[in-house]
Amino acid sequence: MLKALIFDVDGTLADTEQQGHRVAFNRAFADEGLGWDWSVDFYGELLKVPGGKERMRHFITQYKPDFQIPGETGPAADSPGLDEFIKKLHKQKTNYYLEIIASGAIELRPGVERLMQAARDAGLRLAIATTTTKANATSLLEKKLDLGWFEVIAAGDIVPKKKPDPAIYTYTLEKMALNPSECLAFEDSHPGLLAALAADLTTIVTVNQYTQNQDFTGASLILDHLGEPDHGCQVLGGAATEKFTAKPGGNDYLTVEDVYQLFAD
Ligand code: XBP
Ligand code: MG
Numbered sequence: 001m002l003k004a005l006i007f008d009v010d011g012t013l014a015d016t017e018q019q020g021h022r023v024a025f026n027r028a029f030a031d032e033g034l035g036w037d038w039s040v041d042f043y044g045e046l047l048k049v050p051g052g053k054e055r056m057r058h059f060i061t062q063y064k065p066d067f068q069i070p071g072e073t074g075p076a077a078d079s080p081g082l083d084e085f086i087k088k089l090h091k092q093k094t095n096y097y098l099e100i101i102a103s104g105a106i107e108l109r110p111g112v113e114r115l116m117q118a119a120r121d122a123g124l125r126l127a128i129a130t131t132t133t134k135a136n137a138t139s140l141l142e143k144k145l146d147l148g149w150f151e152v153i154a155a156g157d158i159v160p161k162k163k164p165d166p167a168i169y170t171y172t173l174e175k176m177a178l179n180p181s182e183c184l185a186f187e188d189s190h191p192g193l194l195a196a197l198a199a200d201l202t203t204i205v206t207v208n209q210y211t212q213n214q215d216f217t218g219a220s221l222i223l224d225h226l227g228e229p230d231h232g233c234q235v236l237g238g239a240a241t242e243k244f245t246a247k248p249g250g251n252d253y254l255t256v257e258d259v260y261q262l263f264a265d
Helices: 016-031 041-047 052-063 082-104 112-119 135-142 169-174 190-196 239-245 254-262
Strands: 003-006 125-131 149-155 182-187 202-206 221-223 235-237
Touching: 003 082, 003 112, 003 169, 016 041, 016 052, 016 169, 041 052, 041 135, 052 082, 052 169, 052 182, 082 135, 112 254, 125 169, 135 149, 135 235, 149 169, 169 182, 182 254, 190 202, 202 254, 239 254
Parallel strands: 003 125, 003 182, 125 149, 182 202, 202 221
Antiparallel strands: 221 235
16 A cells, blocks of 8 residues: 655756756856866766766766866876865855755746645655755755655665665665555656666656656656646656556646556556
8 A cells, every 4th residue: 555655856856957956066166166067968968877976976087087186196086085075076066056946946846746745635655765965855845845744855875875776765665664565756867767666666757858868667657747737747658657648637737646546556
């Protein structure tokens, strides 16, 4: 029986990547005078690496092999100081990201608040399972939702391995003392879907401009967003598509009744 909904954050609750994380990374790079500026398109490539610290390491090793950490000689990729350097940069980036979220500039995606509110009214429990930092996740939930709605906020380095590893989802299930069969996950990306599926979670995907062409095999439903009564969504695929498209009154937005329906075998 369905007991809880578990939401990814970046790309699922809000389109935080292009105008949030990407801008924050670039501001941190500018502070350090690195001359790095991740374009919208290039960032889409880098997003294939979950985790901001991991993404910066990937960027340096793959795209900046001659980069030397200021004050050091020799390639940064071989430097014992690379972890420290990345950690410092990531802290600066997170501060900029928190400023952007605090400004309210990044809105929730369609249907997120509506579905969460309806799920709570129906007695479902809510949780977060995200790769970003807890501070980042919490800031968005505080700004645009209600932090008290979420029983667990599982984020970032709380687990040893990031998505597509299932660790963040299994951690969330453990904290909630729930079985995967009692929960439904919401994701936006291929790595996120892989993580949820590896944790045996039924998963609904809402794509975004960065993830729309990724592989979502195994998702129960693939939508362009969750929809609102005055802003219909499109069904893009998923094993349970017919359950949603067949519902009386059309499939213009995902309701908590749809969620129960999708969940029922
Ligand atoms: C998406 C991520 C995160 C963000 C950047 O997380 O991969 O790394 O891109 O945030 P989600 P950090 O699981 O919510 O989709 O720099 O804090 O990692
Ligand atoms: Mg995501």
